[in-house]
Structures are given as structure tokens and as C-alpha cells.
Amino acid sequence: MIQAPRGTFDVLPDDAARREVVESHARRILGAAGYRRIETPAFEATELFARGVGEATDIVQKEMYTFADGSGRSLTLRPEGTAPVCRAYLDHGMRKLPQPVKLWYLSSFFRYEAPQAGRFRQFWQVGAEAIGSAEPAADAELILLLAELLDALGVRERRLRLSSLGTPETRAAYRDELQRYLRAHEDELSDEVRGRIDANPLRAFDSTHPGTRAVMAGAPILLDRLAPEDAEHFAEVRALLDTAGLHYELDSTLVRGLDYYTRTVFEFASDALGAQSGVGGGGRYDRLIEQLDGPSTPASGWAAGIERMLLAAGELPVAPGLVDLYVASAPGADHRAAFALATDARRAGLAAQLELAGRSLKGQLKHADRIGARYVAVIGDPTTLKDMESRDQQETETTAIIPTILRGSRLT
Numbered sequence: 001m002i003q004a005p006r007g008t009f010d011v012l013p014d015d016a017a018r019r020e021v022v023e024s025h026a027r028r029i030l031g032a033a034g035y036r037r038i039e040t041p042a043f044e045a046t047e048l049f050a051r052g053v054g055e056a057t058d059i060v061q062k063e064m065y066t067f068a069d070g071s072g073r074s075l076t077l078r079p080e081g082t083a084p085v086c087r088a089y090l091d092h093g094m095r096k097l098p099q100p101v102k103l104w105y106l107s108s109f110f111r112y113e114a115p116q117a118g119r120f121r122q123f124w125q126v127g128a129e130a131i132g133s134a135e136p137a138a139d140a141e142l143i144l145l146l147a148e149l150l151d152a153l154g155v156r157e158r159r160l161r162l163s164s165l166g167t168p169e170t171r172a173a174y175r176d177e178l179q180r181y182l183r184a185h186e187d188e189l190s191d192e193v194r195g196r197i198d199a200n201p202l203r204a205f206d207s208t209h210p211g212t213r214a215v216m217a218g219a220p221i222l223l224d225r226l227a228p229e230d231a232e233h234f235a236e237v238r239a240l241l242d243t244a245g246l247h248y249e250l251d252s253t254l255v256r257g258l259d260y261y262t263r264t265v266f267e268f269a270s271d272a273l274g275a276q277s278g279v280g281g282g283g284r285y286d287r288l289i290e291q292l293d294g295p296s297t298p299a300s301g302w303a304a305g306i307e308r309m310l311l312a313a314g315e316l317p318v319a320p321g322l323v324d325l326y327v328a329s330a331p332g333a334d335h336r337a338a339f340a341l342a343t344d345a346r347r348a349g350l351a352a353q354l355e356l357a358g359r360s361l362k363g364q365l366k367h368a369d370r371i372g373a374r375y376v377a378v379i380g381d382p383t384t385l386k387d388m389e390s391r392d393q394q395e396t397e398t399t400a401i402i403p404t405i406l407r408g409s410r411l412t
Contacts, residue, residue: 007115007120008121008122009120022310025149030128033145035128038088040085040087044084045075048083048084049078052082054260059080063112063113064112077109083288085129086131095132099131099132100131100299105125105127107125109124119308127282128301130300130301131301132298138300142301150309150312153310154313154316155268155270155272158312161266162248162250163254164222164226164234166225166226166263169227170226174220183197192207193207193212205253260291261283262284265283265284266281266283279309280303280304323353323371324350324374325373325374325377325405326353327342328368329380330380331361333380341379377398377401383396
């Protein structure tokens with residue numbers, strides 16, 4: 001038997017219903033704040049991620065699904081959403097629109113990494129981007145919107161980690177200092193961290209290796225080395241979150257796995273998920289559009305994993321599907337008349353289902369009860385309409401069934 005590839009999964013009907021709840025909340029919360037939906041292609045030019053995400057990142061070096069198309073062009077299944085949205089912003093001249101351009105998406109993404117609970121090689125994210133604003137309020141608004149989404153979904157044991165990475169220039173000076181510190185303690189570090197000292201030393205803060213963690217406890221802190229304007233920006237973000245009453249933890253060790261971040265970075269975690277607790281996060285990326293050959297354009301955004309949020313939310317209540325009418329058939333009935341009634345009912349705006357399994361009349365009524373049908377029409381001689389709540393029923397003409405249901409008339 002052929003099975004789905006490792007690290008992928010099928011979205012079954014019950015799972016799809018829970019995902020629709022996430023989408024509904026995202027559309028409501030983000031739409032109310034002026035964010036409009038965008039969707040980008042599933043694959044992009046590989047160069048977009050090499051330049052935008054960063055060639056030294058694990059995503060680009062180890063995790064991308066890259067292939068050559070029939071013309072020999074290198075294409076990559078999108079591993080994240082921000083770089084494609086920025087590419088679309090440039091491609092479609094969105095800089096001419098009133099700024100900031102506020103966009104949101106809900107899409108599938110692809111990374112070759114070890115599958116874990118709620119983490120797959122094909123996964124879904126909801127994300128939001130505010131492109132064209134340098135204001136601290138844009139950062140704070142985005143953080144609050146993600147918090148509202150997580151609260152609406154009932155994500156358990158939620159907490160917010162917050163920090164600032166400063167500008168690339170500040171980070172470059174800090175990076176040199178951190179590299180010197182790591183080399184001075186090289187013998188105590190894990191092999192992986194030693195191999196990253198030159199390419200990506202900040203990722204040492206993410207290490208779970210005991211020796212590395214002990215070394216990092218005494219490492220220099222980027223937050224202590226922010227330029228005055230960066231520190232002022234971060235202080236305003238914090239003040240706005242305080243005004244909104246959103247609790248956060250200052251975490252100077254917080255780093256993101258993407259090179260484009262500047263200034264504010266944040267992550268929401270759920271302790272209900274254990275060690276791999278992240279459910280969503282993001283930050284400011286003021287230089288990304290320049291890296292993609294666009295003009296200087298400040299921006300901020302976030303992404304949150306659908307599977308991670310659902311796992312952290314536990315049992316998410318899903319409203320049962322509404323069935324206004326179930327069309328059954330008595331033995332020897334005209335099946336074309338039953339088919340026509342179901343068709344006409346749907347055209348009239350009713351949720352109508354037709355018996356398709358060849359059940360007995362008793363089995364049809366039992367199935368109508370199982371799916372929560374409000375009414376059952378039994379086509380036969382005579383045709384009857386049954387109210388499944390009151391259990392009342394009456395003989396009727398087929399042409400009277402739809403008007404009776406639409407009026408909500410009581411059966412006698």
C-alpha cells in the first residue's frame with residue numbers, strides 16, 4: 001500500500017473543520033485591523049531565499065526543497081512566507097499604494113527537517129506583514145494581533161518572549177565580540193556550535209548542549225549594546241505593549257532562524273507543548289526589501305504554525321455542519337423526484353443532502369438523525385415531511401416542501 005511521504009500528513013474532514021476555525025478567526029482579527037489577504041506561488045526562484053533569508057541559515061543550507069525546472073532554472077518550494085510577500089510587494093508596485101501595505105496569508109510551506117509533534121516537512125502557517133512603516137506601533141500592533149488570535153483559539157499556557165536585535169551594523173559589531181568570546185571557550189562548545197562560529201554565532205543561544213549553555217550564560221548580551229535610536233525604538237514597543245496590558249518576558253537570548261530581522265523580535269510559546277514550545281513569532285525586517293533590489297522600505301511581520309497552534313489549543317470546539325433537509329426515498333419511490341428536490345433545495349439556499357447509499361427507510365431516518373438534519377422529506381406515495389426536532393410529520397406535495405422549510409412553519 002502506498003503511504004504519504006514521511007513528514008507529511010493528510011488533512012481529514014474533522015481536521016479541516018478545525019483549520020477552518022483558525023482561518024475564520026484570522027480573517028476576522030486581521031481584517032478588522034486593515035490587513036488584506038495575499039497568496040504567493042508555492043515555488044519561487046531559489047535566489048529569493050538565498051538572498052532574503054540568508055545563505056548561512058539552516059533553512060537555506062539544509063532544509064530547502066530545491067530543483068531545476070525544464071529550462072534549468074533553480075526553483076525552491078517556499079520555506080517561509082515573508083520573502084515571497086516582499087517579492088510580490090515589489091513586483092506589483094505596491095510602494096505606490098498608501099503605506100503601510102498590510103497583508104496576511106494562510107499557506108503551505110516546505111522544509112526538510114526531522115518531523116516532530118506539530119512540525120512537518122509540509123506545514124501550514126498564517127502570517128501578517130506591515131510593509132512601509134518604521135513606527136514602533138507597527139511592531140506592537142502585530143504582536144497584539146497574534147496574541148488575540150492565540151487567545152481566540154484557546155492556546156494554553158501562552159507566554160511572549162521579546163527582544164531587539166538592533167540594526168545590522170550594531171549586530172555586526174556585537175557578532176565580532178561574540179565570536180571572540182566563543183573562540184575563547186571553543187573547547188566547551190558542541191561540534192555544531194563550533195562549526196557555526198564564523199557563519200552564524202548568534203545561534204549558539206539556541207543550543208541545548210549543556211557545555212554550550214554554560215558558556216552562553218556568561219556571553220555578552222546584544223540588548224546591552226543597542227545604538228541609542230534602536231534602544232529608543234524598543235522602549236516604545238515595550239511601552240505600547242504595557243499600555244495594552246500584554247505581559248511579556250524580556251529575553252536577551254532570543255534569536256530568529258532568519259537573517260533578515262532587525263530591531264524588534266518576538267516569539268509566542270506554549271508551555272503545554274513541552275521543550276519545542278514555539279507556536280509563532282516574527283519581528284522587524286527593515287533591510288529585506290533592499291536585499292531584494294528594492295528601495296529602502298521598513299517592515300514588520302510574523303508567522304504562526306497552524307499545526308502548532310491547534311496542538312497547543314487542545315480540543316477546539318467546532319460547530320456541527322448544518323443540514324436543513326435530508327431527502328429520503330420510500331421503497332419503489334421515484335428517485336429522480338428525490339434528486340430534483342435536493343437540487344432545488346440547494347438552489348433555494350438550503351443545506352440539503354440526498355440518500356446515496358441504498359439504505360432501508362429505517363436506515364435513512366437513522367442516518368438523518370446522525371447528521372442532525374432539521375427535516376426529512378420521504379419521497380413516496382404519499383410524500384411526507386418530518387420535523388426531526390418535534391418528531392411531527394405530515395403528508396405534503398413535493399412542491400410545498402421547500403417553502404415550508406423556508407418559512408419555518410410548524411408541522412401538524
